[in-house]
Amino acid sequence: MDIDWITVSAQVVNFLVLVWLLKRFLYQPVIRAMDRREQSIRNRVDDAVQREQLAESERDAYQNRIAELEAKREELLEEARQSARQTRSQLLDEAREETARARTNWMREVSEEKSAFIDGLRTQTLEVVDLIARNALRDLADETLEEKMAHSLARQIHHLQQELREALRNSKDAIVINSAFELSSSVRSALTRTIHEQVGSAVAVNYARNADLICGIELIGGGLRIAWNLSDYLNQLTTRIDKAFEPLETQSDEA
Amino acid sequence: MTISPDSIVYWQWHALTLNATIVFTWLVMLILTVGSWLVTRNLSEGPELSRLQNLLEVVVTGIRDQIAQVSLQNPGPYLPFVGTLFLFIATANLLNIIPGYQAPTGSLSTTAALAICVFIAVPVFGIANRGAGRFLRHYIQPTPLMLPFNIIGELSRTVALAVRLYGNIMSGTVIVAILLSLTPYFFPIVMQLLGLLTGMIQAYIFAVLAMVYIASATSAQEPEKENTQTSPPSHER
Numbered sequence: 192m193d194i195d196w197i198t199v200s201a202q203v204v205n206f207l208v209l210v211w212l213l214k215r216f217l218y219q220p221v222i223r224a225m226d227r228r229e230q231s232i233r234n235r236v237d238d239a240v241q242r243e244q245l246a247e248s249e250r251d252a253y254q255n256r257i258a259e260l261e262a263k264r265e266e267l268l269e270e271a272r273q274s275a276r277q278t279r280s281q282l283l284d285e286a287r288e289e290t291a292r293a294r295t296n297w298m299r300e301v302s303e304e305k306s307a308f309i310d311g312l313r314t315q316t317l318e319v320v321d322l323i324a325r326n327a328l329r330d331l332a333d334e335t336l337e338e339k340m341a342h343s344l345a346r347q348i349h350h351l352q353q354e355l356r357e358a359l360r361n362s363k364d365a366i367v368i369n370s371a372f373e374l375s376s377s378v379r380s381a382l383t384r385t386i387h388e389q390v391g392s393a394v395a396v397n398y399a400r401n402a403d404l405i406c407g408i409e410l411i412g413g414g415l416r417i418a419w420n421l422s423d424y425l426n427q428l429t430t431r432i433d434k435a436f437e438p439l440e441t442q443s444d445e446a
Numbered sequence: 447m448t449i450s451p452d453s454i455v456y457w458q459w460h461a462l463t464l465n466a467t468i469v470f471t472w473l474v475m476l477i478l479t480v481g482s483w484l485v486t487r488n489l490s491e492g493p494e495l496s497r498l499q500n501l502l503e504v505v506v507t508g509i510r511d512q513i514a515q516v517s518l519q520n521p522g523p524y525l526p527f528v529g530t531l532f533l534f535i536a537t538a539n540l541l542n543i544i545p546g547y548q549a550p551t552g553s554l555s556t557t558a559a560l561a562i563c564v565f566i567a568v569p570v571f572g573i574a575n576r577g578a579g580r581f582l583r584h585y586i587q588p589t590p591l592m593l594p595f596n597i598i599g600e601l602s603r604t605v606a607l608a609v610r611l612y613g614n615i616m617s618g619t620v621i622v623a624i625l626l627s628l629t630p631y632f633f634p635i636v637m638q639l640l641g642l643l644t645g646m647i648q649a650y651i652f653a654v655l656a657m658v659y660i661a662s663a664t665s666a667q668e669p670e671k672e673n674t675q676t677s678p679p680s681h682e683r
Contacts, residue, residue, distance in 0.1 A: 195463075199556075208475070209478065209479070218525055221499075
């Protein structure tokens with residue numbers, strides 16, 4: 192437990208020197224370095240925060256721009272769709288009109304063709320029927336038929352009205368009886384007798400032959416014409432055929 | 447049996463003696479200073495730093511934290527003094543494992559010198575922090591009657607500081623010396639390890655107690671609280 196006071200004072204000096212040395216070489220540099228590092232980290236963090244804010248604002252701006260572009264795109268698309276719709280409907284209308292026009296033209300053509308065809312058909316039919324009937328009757332016609340026709344004419348004269356009988360009676364010219372074939376004398380005399388009975392005995396009766404009658408007989412006199420003729424039947428047939436074609440024509444007109 | 451390094455004299459001229467205490471103190475100072483200088487001459491301020499710089503930063507930060515914890519004040523002004531106390535004592539004690547080394551802290555002269563430094567540093571920091579009037583007034587708190595006791599307390603704690611460190615380190619050296627003569631192979635090594643632990647603990651105690659004394663003088667706390675703060679019995683051996 193001995194204290195060497197010279198050593199003590201030397202150690203005090205030593206310690207104070209060491210304090211200064213360590214302060215100079217250890218504490219100050221280390222603390223300064225740590226402070227600077229802390230400062231740089233803080234700066235970096237601040238910088239990062241600023242950058243993050245900047246990035247966030249830019250991101251917001253870009254998002255806004257994207258949204259704007261999206262809206263604009265949608266608008267343009269809508270416009271394009273609208274215009275496409277308009278064009279489409281316009282084109283459709285035009286096409287429809289065109290089609291309708293073409294169809295009308297076509298229908299008119301068809302209808303014209305049809306009526307021409309029907310007319311032709313009717314004419315041909317009539318001609319054919321007429322021809323057949325005339326040929327058939329020509330083949331069939333003979334004296335017996337003529338006789339029957341004469342009877343029929345006689346019956347008509349028999350049932351003639353009073354005014355017509357008067358007209359025949361007052362006729363200046365002679366009464367002419369036309370026939371397609373030469374009438375037999377018995378038929379002639381029977382006819383003449385009937386006329387004399389019904390109209391009057393003063394009336395002259397002449398007989399003539401007319402091939403156009405086909406198969407018929409007619410009495411002409413006093414402005415009258417009394418006939419039994421196949422032409423009448425054929426005319427009736429023509430009328431009937433015309434009537435039969437009428438619905439076809441109206442149908443084609445409606446279509 | 448003389449084991450004080452004071453008695454190992456290398457050179458003498460009249461009253462001036464160059465004994466082992468002073469020589470090994472210079473060695474410790476040299477190690478600390480050169481080591482610090484080597485590391486701190488190119489310090490990194492970026493995020494990447496060398497291992498030794500990391501070590502120094504950990505040590506300095508640890509000391510700062512301890513000072514802040516004990517004093518509840520900004521550690522800046524006290525760091526050089528208290529930190530150097532800790533580093534010097536710790537290094538001086540740790541080097542004990544080197545054969546032929548004589549720990550300067552095993553000399554009562556050294557511990558007395560350190561205690562005197564603390565004894566002077568307390569009023570210096572106190573006056574610098576609170577002003578002379580307010581600092582001196584705390585000696586007559588709570589009543590002027592306490593003045594002699596306060597002064598005696600001041601002196602006795604200084605003596606205790608010196609003797610505590612000296613006794614611990616000297617006893618460690620003595621125990622190892624005795625054990626070496628009795629059981630020379632294994633047991634002294636265990637005691638050496640124990641001595642390292644003791645040395646670190648004593649360095650910590652010395653520095654913390656110094657800080658506590660300085661803090662009691664610099665803080666504006668009530669004397670009763672200061673007294674409770676100044677005597678942590680668990681730390682004293």
